Amino acid sequence: MSSMDCATFPMHPKMDEQLARAFAANEEEEEKHIQKVQNAFLYYGPYACQRLKRSMDYLNSLSGEDQIMLARYRGHLECVRTCIDRNQAVIREILRERVLYPAEEATGDPSADRWEFEEPPPNVRHGDMDQAQSTLKLIARDWSTEGALEREQSYKPIIDSIVEYYKPSDFELKEIKILVPGAGLGRLTYELACLGYSCEGNEFSYFMLIASNFVLNLCDYENKYVLYPWVHQYVNNLRREDQVAAVRFPDVCPLKNPPKGHFEIAAGDFLEVYKTPNAYNCVATCFFIDCANNVIDFIRTIYKILVPGGIWVNLGPLLYHYSDVSGQNSIEPTFEDLCIIMESVGFVIETSRTGIRTKYAQNPSSMKQSEYQSLFWVCRKPDTFEEQRGKRKASREPHDLIVREDSEEEEEQQPERNEMEQKQQLKPLANGDTEMKAQPT
Amino acid sequence: MSSMDCATFPMHPKMDEQLARAFAANEEEEEKHIQKVQNAFLYYGPYACQRLKRSMDYLNSLSGEDQIMLARYRGHLECVRTCIDRNQAVIREILRERVLYPAEEATGDPSADRWEFEEPPPNVRHGDMDQAQSTLKLIARDWSTEGALEREQSYKPIIDSIVEYYKPSDFELKEIKILVPGAGLGRLTYELACLGYSCEGNEFSYFMLIASNFVLNLCDYENKYVLYPWVHQYVNNLRREDQVAAVRFPDVCPLKNPPKGHFEIAAGDFLEVYKTPNAYNCVATCFFIDCANNVIDFIRTIYKILVPGGIWVNLGPLLYHYSDVSGQNSIEPTFEDLCIIMESVGFVIETSRTGIRTKYAQNPSSMKQSEYQSLFWVCRKPDTFEEQRGKRKASREPHDLIVREDSEEEEEQQPERNEMEQKQQLKPLANGDTEMKAQPT
Numbered sequence: 001m002s003s004m005d006c007a008t009f010p011m012h013p014k015m016d017e018q019l020a021r022a023f024a025a026n027e028e029e030e031e032k033h034i035q036k037v038q039n040a041f042l043y044y045g046p047y048a049c050q051r052l053k054r055s056m057d058y059l060n061s062l063s064g065e066d067q068i069m070l071a072r073y074r075g076h077l078e079c080v081r082t083c084i085d086r087n088q089a090v091i092r093e094i095l096r097e098r099v100l101y102p103a104e105e106a107t108g109d110p111s112a113d114r115w116e117f118e119e120p121p122p123n124v125r126h127g128d129m130d131q132a133q134s135t136l137k138l139i140a141r142d143w144s145t146e147g148a149l150e151r152e153q154s155y156k157p158i159i160d161s162i163v164e165y166y167k168p169s170d171f172e173l174k175e176i177k178i179l180v181p182g183a184g185l186g187r188l189t190y191e192l193a194c195l196g197y198s199c200e201g202n203e204f205s206y207f208m209l210i211a212s213n214f215v216l217n218l219c220d221y222e223n224k225y226v227l228y229p230w231v232h233q234y235v236n237n238l239r240r241e242d243q244v245a246a247v248r249f250p251d252v253c254p255l256k257n258p259p260k261g262h263f264e265i266a267a268g269d270f271l272e273v274y275k276t277p278n279a280y281n282c283v284a285t286c287f288f289i290d291c292a293n294n295v296i297d298f299i300r301t302i303y304k305i306l307v308p309g310g311i312w313v314n315l316g317p318l319l320y321h322y323s324d325v326s327g328q329n330s331i332e333p334t335f336e337d338l339c340i341i342m343e344s345v346g347f348v349i350e351t352s353r354t355g356i357r358t359k360y361a362q363n364p365s366s367m368k369q370s371e372y373q374s375l376f377w378v379c380r381k382p383d384t385f386e387e388q389r390g391k392r393k394a395s396r397e398p399h400d401l402i403v404r405e406d407s408e409e410e411e412e413q414q415p416e417r418n419e420m421e422q423k424q425q426l427k428p429l430a431n432g433d434t435e436m437k438a439q440p441t
Numbered sequence: 442m443s444s445m446d447c448a449t450f451p452m453h454p455k456m457d458e459q460l461a462r463a464f465a466a467n468e469e470e471e472e473k474h475i476q477k478v479q480n481a482f483l484y485y486g487p488y489a490c491q492r493l494k495r496s497m498d499y500l501n502s503l504s505g506e507d508q509i510m511l512a513r514y515r516g517h518l519e520c521v522r523t524c525i526d527r528n529q530a531v532i533r534e535i536l537r538e539r540v541l542y543p544a545e546e547a548t549g550d551p552s553a554d555r556w557e558f559e560e561p562p563p564n565v566r567h568g569d570m571d572q573a574q575s576t577l578k579l580i581a582r583d584w585s586t587e588g589a590l591e592r593e594q595s596y597k598p599i600i601d602s603i604v605e606y607y608k609p610s611d612f613e614l615k616e617i618k619i620l621v622p623g624a625g626l627g628r629l630t631y632e633l634a635c636l637g638y639s640c641e642g643n644e645f646s647y648f649m650l651i652a653s654n655f656v657l658n659l660c661d662y663e664n665k666y667v668l669y670p671w672v673h674q675y676v677n678n679l680r681r682e683d684q685v686a687a688v689r690f691p692d693v694c695p696l697k698n699p700p701k702g703h704f705e706i707a708a709g710d711f712l713e714v715y716k717t718p719n720a721y722n723c724v725a726t727c728f729f730i731d732c733a734n735n736v737i738d739f740i741r742t743i744y745k746i747l748v749p750g751g752i753w754v755n756l757g758p759l760l761y762h763y764s765d766v767s768g769q770n771s772i773e774p775t776f777e778d779l780c781i782i783m784e785s786v787g788f789v790i791e792t793s794r795t796g797i798r799t800k801y802a803q804n805p806s807s808m809k810q811s812e813y814q815s816l817f818w819v820c821r822k823p824d825t826f827e828e829q830r831g832k833r834k835a836s837r838e839p840h841d842l843i844v845r846e847d848s849e850e851e852e853e854q855q856p857e858r859n860e861m862e863q864k865q866q867l868k869p870l871a872n873g874d875t876e877m878k879a880q881p882t
Contacts, residue, residue, distance in 0.1 A: 051765075058735075058770040066737050069785045073778045234773040235731070235761045236813070238795060242775070290676070294499075296507050317808040320676045324492075329499040332675040334683070337514045344510045354679060367758040370811040372677070 008217040009254065010264040011209070032123075037206040039121035040128035041095055045088035046117055047129045048232060052080055055234070076240040083228035083244045087136060090225050094214040133232050135207045137361040140229040142185035143215050143250040146364070153358040154315060154374075155188045158284050161313050161351070161378050162192065166281065173197050174261055179280045179305065181270045181298075182288030186212040192284065193259030201265040202273060209267050216254045216265070223248040229363075236367035245365065271297055278307045287316040287360060293329045295320075296341055303345050306381040312347065314379075315356065317372040335375055347379035449658040450695065451705040452650070478647040480562035481569040482536055486529035487558055488570045489673060493521055496675070517681040524669035524685045528577060531666050535655040574673050576648045578802040581670040583626035584656050584691040587805070594799040595756060595815075596629045599725050602754050602792070602819050603633065607722065614638050615702055620721045620746065622711045622739075623729030627653040633725065634700030641721075642706040643714060650708050657695045657706070664689040670804075677808035686806065712738055719748045728757040728801060734770045736761075737782055744786050747822040753788065755820075756797065758813040776816055788820035 056077055059070060067074070141147040166176045173196035180189040183201025185208060193199040203209050219225070226246050237243045266273065271292075283302045292298045302312050318338075322330040333341065335354065342349060356374040497518055500511060508515070582588040607617045614637035621630040624642025626649060634640040644650050660666070667687050678684050707714065712733075724743045733739045743753050759779075763771040774782065776795065783790060797815040 054770075055772055059772055061770075062735065062737075062772075066735065069737060069782045070772070070774065070778065072781065073772070073774050076775075076778075235764050236758050237773075237775040238814075238816075239777050240775050294503060294507065296503075296510060317677050319809065323676050329495075329502075331496055331500055331503075331511065331514070332678075333511065333514050334517075334678040334681050336680050337511065337517075340513065341510045367814045367816070368760065368811060369814060370809060373808045373810060375679075375808070 009258075011213050011217065011267070012264070013267045034206050036121075036123050036128065037210065038095055039117065040124045040132045040207075041091050041135075041210070043117045043121050043124055043129065044091055044132045045084055047120075048084045048087075048133070049081065051232070052077060052084065072240065076243070079240070079244050080231055083231040083246075086226065087228055087231065090227055091132075093218075093225070094211055097214075097218055131205070131207045134361070135211050136227050137229045138185050138208070139211055139215065139227060139249055140247045141361045142187035143252070144227075144247045145251045146247050148251075150359050150362070151187060153356070154286055154360075155191060157356065157376050158188065158286060158313050158315050159191060159195070162197070162282055162284065162311075163195065165311055165378070166197070168196065176281045177279070178282040178284055179274070180284050180286075181274075181302075182285060182291060183265060184208050184212070184287075186216055186265055188284065188286055189265070190216070190254055190259060190263065193261040193263035194257070196260040197282075198262040199259070199264075200262075202270055203265060203267060204269050206267075209265070212265060215250050219250050219253055220255055222250065222253045222256070224253075225249055230365070233363055233366065238365065238367060242363070242365035271301055274301055274305050277304050279305045281307055281310045283310075283312045285312070285314045285316070289314060289316065290318050290320045292320075293322050294331055295333060295338065296345075299338075299341055299345050299347075303347060303381055308381055308383045310381050311350070312379045312381070313377075315358070315374055315376045317358075317374050319372075342377075342379055346381065348382050350378040350380050352377040450699075452654050452658070452708070453705070454708045475647050477562075477564050477569065478651065479536055480558065481565045481573045481648075482532050482576075482651070484558045484562050484565055484570065485532055485573045486525055488561075489525045489528075489574070490522065492673070493518060493525065513681065517684070520681070520685050521672055524672040527667065528669055528672065531668055532573075534659075534666070535652055538655075538659055572646070572648045575802070576652050577668050578670045579626050579649070580652055580656065580668060580690055581688045582802045583628035584693070585688045586692045587688050589692075591800050591803070592628060594797070595727055595801075596632060598797065598817055599629065599727060599754050599756050600632060600636070603638070603723055603725065603752075604636065606752050606819070607638070609637065617722045618720070619723040619725055620715070621725050621727075622715075622743075623726060623732060624706060625649050625653070625728075627657055627706055629725065629727055630706070631657070631695055631700060631704065634702040634704035635698070637701040638723075639703040640700070640705075641703075643711055644706060644708060645710050647708075650706070653706060656691050660691050660694055661696055663691065663694045663697070665694075666690055671806070674804055674807065679806065679808060683804070683806035712742055715742055715746050718745050720746045722748055722751045724751075724753045726753070726755045726757070730755060730757065731759050731761045733761075734763050735772055736774060736779065737786075740779075740782055740786050740788075744788060744822055749822055749824045751822050752791070753820045753822070754818075756799070756815055756817045758799075758815050760813075783818075783820055787822065789823050791819045791821050793818040 056074075059067065059074060059077070062070070141150050162178065166173065176197050178189075178192055178197045178199045180192070180199065180201045183189045183203045186201055186203075189199045189201035201212075203212070226248055228244055229247055230243055230245055233243060283306060285302070289295055289298050306312060318332070318335065320330055320332040322328040323332055324330075339349065339352070353376045354373065356376050357371055358374040359369075359371045362370060497515075500508065500515060500518070503511070582591050603619065607614065617638050619630075619633050619638045619640045621633070621640065621642045624630045624644045627642055627644075630640045630642035642653075644653070667689055669685055670688055671684055671686055674684060724747060726743070730736055730739050747753065759773070759776065761771055761773040763769040764773055765771075780790065780793070794817045795814065797817050798812055799815040800810075800812045803811060
């Protein structure tokens, strides 16, 4: 079954009329941005090889005795080079059919060597190159058998909750509209659509959009491609082969396994694009809400676009992405604060759990292993009567939720106290030693 | 018992005659460097408050409605400010007695406000400020009850192996000389000295040296001071109180509990300082060997300074610190490569384990949890006869060690093959799809 036999999944800039006008005005800028992302993808190989060359140059400068001991390591670095070349070849494939914004004829044959840059392309920064490398890891997370555990950890709790709330036995699923902001490589959205729900993914990053378009619309059979997602990790390798481990994708071919329900991916900024009230039965966010400058804007928008009675299902940590990015505004409310915010906005918190163990694009062989103790919650936008009652309550007195079982007792014993009291309670602790000792003696 | 009643533990630049001459010539530069570290410590508070102010400014720019929802978060940010001030007060204490390089009289009263900088002090970079913040976390790791688990994970396997090899029943422990390169805050060295061994820690970083001198020589009772080591972590907080959690130190007061064995800390670069052959019975390295540009230099030096029959005990990952530092040379051999190197240098690998779970200066309440699957080994420098035989063998054919139990079978079934064969075996995998598909169709 070739891709010509299949209808492709729509992938488009999502715009209302107002946005369309703004977009037309900024089209040139938008195209420039996409060009930058494509350039970063094309500079992937040369950039990665520059890093490799630094190690190789240093290796060559070492004594003969050292070089003998490092003979296998040298061979390994050559193997790393091969893997980088193969990754670049896959990236060329990914860019071959530029569905979103076809290149002008003049650009010529995409597989030719001159597609790649020897010098850094204009406007491409280290951060863009990191994103190009991350894209490879995220393909492995979303679309390889090696990513199955991570998907089980992150997507299953979300899917289970939605199926529980919008039971296939009780609803005509194609009428249940689900939005997945921060859709990334699209697997969660795809899985929900496979169950029969009517699904729309939203994504801002063209690194993600270009790659997901490739997997969703251009891969014509399972495990067609091979990537080396960990080849840029030079540290914490037990064996040489760990750095050059191959990952095949896609483990499932969406073209050959089209979902039962409607499925589309919309490009654009979540806050810009989604302004129509009461439009979705469910919003599902996974590793997304910490991508806001002000998370309240996200929460308020989610509330607005949900139909009364609709649910917001969230899973992820609070790794606020703009927290230490220069030139970006950021606040970083804790989970406690988010509970206050969600209730103040009007949500009813139906379920809330902490400590959900979730890895995110982790190299399974690395000597460094990180995982998030993620948050998970299901919130409901109440019907009109509930909503009014809820808002009055929330504005009267926001209250903290008890978030951990092991601290419940402590919480119950202590009367609620405000931050100022906490500070005053802290004071004497240090007064007796640190601060007094700081005086000259 | 005041510090005046105790002999302090020596802490000194370690120099042979040649180095002493070089040092005298560079003394001005050295003093400049120490001044920079002190300045970074003194700029700790203003720097941390600048970061805090950015959040506060953004918070103040939000709508009234948002600010109401964030009222407790605002109170929390004020609490963060208090914790930063208290950390700075402890840092002032740490700098008060400048034992290593006493300040000139002109510097004046160390607790006065003018000690702190409003503007970035000259030559102090973001990296230095990161190190100042890390120092607080490392004090918690080495010298608080909260750090007990991490110390158990990292130090206990090392201590157990040394006690097993140099049994108190078989040796006069004070004659067993142990060197701990990368001694950091000094706890491992202290614990070994408490057992009766004759111990010398070596440390290059003046952030560490200044802080360890304070804990070892200037803290006169247990848990005298309070730090807030996680106050700079704005993300992944479940509760507001997690960010402002207090940690007391020192959990043990070295002045009141002087070790049985000799104990000193020597300042200086490991490769520069340690050149005398056959000087130590044991070298213990913990999270250290990946701090080399070329790890072979470390391994060769360790081999040289050990007495024949002496042991090297190592624990840690391979997070090669110079791996992506611009302007620094780096090679990053895997554990497999290190085994070849250790044997080629002449070591006999007595014990070697992988996957030792070790956290390093981790905030226990954070939603992000990282740990290393550390390496652990005990190597022996053979006696003269063994050594000659070993060297001949090693130069003939270095061989890989089987590092994981679960892959033993596979290893046994496969004949050893070189990197080139591996590459050739990889080739056809991609030839059939990726690389051919990259051609225009």
